Amino acid sequence: MRNLAATFKRVPYYRSSRNSLGLTNEFNALMGLLKFTTSIFKSKTQPHKYFSTALSGFQEKVHSQPKTGVQAPLVLDREYLSLAFYQFQKLGEDELVHLRQRLLKDLEKFEVVGRIYLATEGINAQFSCPVDRLEEVEKYFNSTEPNTSLKFPLPFAPTIEFNFSTFHKKAFKKLNVKIRKEIVSSDIPEGEYDPSNQPTYLSAEEWHSRLTELKTSGKTPLLFDVRNQYEHAIGHFEGAILPDVDTFKEGMNQLIKDTKGQENKEIFMYCTGGIRCSKAGAILKSKGFADVKMLKGGITAYGNFIRSAKEASDKEDLPDKPKSFTSLFKGKNFTFDKKLGEPITDEIISHCFQCGGPTDHYTNCRNILCHVLFLQCASCAARFNRTCGSQQCLDSPVFSKQENLDRKPTFNVHATRVRPQRCKSLLEACQSD
Numbered sequence: 001m002r003n004l005a006a007t008f009k010r011v012p013y014y015r016s017s018r019n020s021l022g023l024t025n026e027f028n029a030l031m032g033l034l035k036f037t038t039s040i041f042k043s044k045t046q047p048h049k050y051f052s053t054a055l056s057g058f059q060e061k062v063h064s065q066p067k068t069g070v071q072a073p074l075v076l077d078r079e080y081l082s083l084a085f086y087q088f089q090k091l092g093e094d095e096l097v098h099l100r101q102r103l104l105k106d107l108e109k110f111e112v113v114g115r116i117y118l119a120t121e122g123i124n125a126q127f128s129c130p131v132d133r134l135e136e137v138e139k140y141f142n143s144t145e146p147n148t149s150l151k152f153p154l155p156f157a158p159t160i161e162f163n164f165s166t167f168h169k170k171a172f173k174k175l176n177v178k179i180r181k182e183i184v185s186s187d188i189p190e191g192e193y194d195p196s197n198q199p200t201y202l203s204a205e206e207w208h209s210r211l212t213e214l215k216t217s218g219k220t221p222l223l224f225d226v227r228n229q230y231e232h233a234i235g236h237f238e239g240a241i242l243p244d245v246d247t248f249k250e251g252m253n254q255l256i257k258d259t260k261g262q263e264n265k266e267i268f269m270y271c272t273g274g275i276r277c278s279k280a281g282a283i284l285k286s287k288g289f290a291d292v293k294m295l296k297g298g299i300t301a302y303g304n305f306i307r308s309a310k311e312a313s314d315k316e317d318l319p320d321k322p323k324s325f326t327s328l329f330k331g332k333n334f335t336f337d338k339k340l341g342e343p344i345t346d347e348i349i350s351h352c353f354q355c356g357g358p359t360d361h362y363t364n365c366r367n368i369l370c371h372v373l374f375l376q377c378a379s380c381a382a383r384f385n386r387t388c389g390s391q392q393c394l395d396s397p398v399f400s401k402q403e404n405l406d407r408k409p410t411f412n413v414h415a416t417r418v419r420p421q422r423c424k425s426l427l428e429a430c431q432s433d
Contacts, residue, residue: 080128082165082337084300085141086183086275088122088195096120100177110137113172115337117183121195124183124275126337128170138162163273166303166344171337184275187249188283199269199281199292204305207295211237211268211328222262224269226251226276227334230373230418234341234350234360235299235331237270246418248276255280256287263289270295270302272333299333303344332360352377354389367393373418 091099096118103116107127114127129137141160165171202210214221215238225232225240228251232242241258245251259267267289269277277294284292295302310325331349332341340362352359352375359377366386370393376386387393 079130080168080170081131081134082126082128082168082171082339083162084126084165084273085160085162086122086124086273086278087160088183088278091118091120091122093120096179100179103177104175106140107137107175110140112137113170113175115172116175116177117180118177119180119183121190122183126171126273127175128168128172163297163300164304165300165335165342166307166333167339167342169339171335171339173338184279185247185249186252186279186283188252193283193286195279195282197282197285198278199285199294201296202293203296204302207268207270207293207302208305208328210293215239215328222259222265222267224255224258224267226255226269226271226280228418230362231272231334234362234375235329235333235344237329240270251276252280252283255284259284259289263287264291266291266293268293268295271298272335273298273300299329299344300342302327302329303333303342306344334362350375352380354380354384365393367396369396 099118103118110133111130112127112133114125116123116125116127211221211223220239223237223240225236225242226248227243228246228248229242229244230246232240236242243251243254243258245254255269267284269280269292271277274294274297277298281292281294306325306327306329313325327345329344330347331345332343334341341360343360348358348360350360351357354374354376357377357379359375361376361378361381362373363376363381363386365372365374365388367388370388370390372388374388376384380389385394387396
């Protein structure tokens with residue numbers, strides 16, 4: 001009986017959404033169930049007593065969704081959900097070290113992996129959480145019960161709202177909690193603006209309705225993309241002002257220049273998940289801008305809204321219904337994890353840096369000492385062995401995990417790594433081709 005129970009626990013109900021052969025979760029689950037059934041018949045137990053239990057367990061695993069107060073989006077990797085949250089709240093410097101230690105210790109028990117930044121202005125978190133631990137993680141951050149052993153040790157609760165990604169997988173290898181000067185760097189001294197002077201938050205539905213209304217009436221909104229050039233290169237809202245910047249510090253300075261003299265106009269801004277707009281909006285409001293609006297939850301929330309709206313539209317059986325629900329965002333939402341992007345629509349608006357063909361796939365050069373970030377199509381990835389194509393990188397060895405940990409710093413600075421056109425060796429490789 002113990003061997004049978006151990007066998008049942010090893011049934012691979014689900015793995016990733018598709019394996020290298022393109023097989024789906026359900027196919028893998030059925031194969032796992034078949035193996036399990038075969039193992040029963042090979043054993044000396046009576047199989048009919050356990051088959052119905054196995055089948056019900058299979059159905060529960062394949063069809064279940066996390067039962068929480070938040071409706072989670074479609075899960076492509078059933079084992080983990082990707083989500084984020086941030087909160088601007090004044091913290092004492094003496095609290096940060098203690099808070100960091102608590103988060104590392106507590107979240108490890110929930111098997112959470114991700115990246116959390118702490119600063120005297122608040123917290124910024126992006127992480128992946130096992131599906132079956134989501135409810136516990138929500139309670140941890142939002143519990144108001146004083147006697148809970150696993151409870152977030154600061155009074156943010158119950159104001160924290162999780163922002164679920166549009167695409168799910170285990171997006172981080174481990175949990176990192178870092179103390180920083182700011183949770184999002186703006187280069188604007190804290191005394192020059194009031195963080196509590198927040199912009200108006202529009203839900204994804206309100207955002208879509210307002211921009212659609214302006215578009216229909218022929219008006220052009222002052223719409224700012226508060227992200228970097230390599231982010232909006234693969235996806236952005238139609239008609240948005242796209243800054244040619246590499247960091248939020250540069251972007252904030254550019255935003256102040258672009259909005260000069262527009263203090264009395266309606267201003268719209270968006271970013272990946274909302275944190276940069278919360279800070280940028282507070283800065284503009286503190287400078288006297290009267291009507292600043294931001295997309296609550298950022299592109300991530302808008303992507304979930306678009307998917308839900310399309311599904312609802314497809315289900316409606318109305319004779320005069322529109323053929324499709326049109327997204328105002330085109331392309332992919334860049335993410336700062338190993339996914340490097342989540343599709344919002346099917347449009348591909350960017351090009352391979354090496355051959356010029358259409359692609360929205362970002363990658364880092366396989367040579368970890370180069371590590372330049374660039375767009376690469378599948379054909380060029382195979383041709384250049386997932387490198388930038390320079391001879392130096394083509395000749396570089398594939399490092400082991402330990403060598404990766406012991407490696408030297410990259411020879412490309414940040415400004416070069418995020419702008420491949422500044423990478424001499426990559427340009428030479430493309431020109432010699």
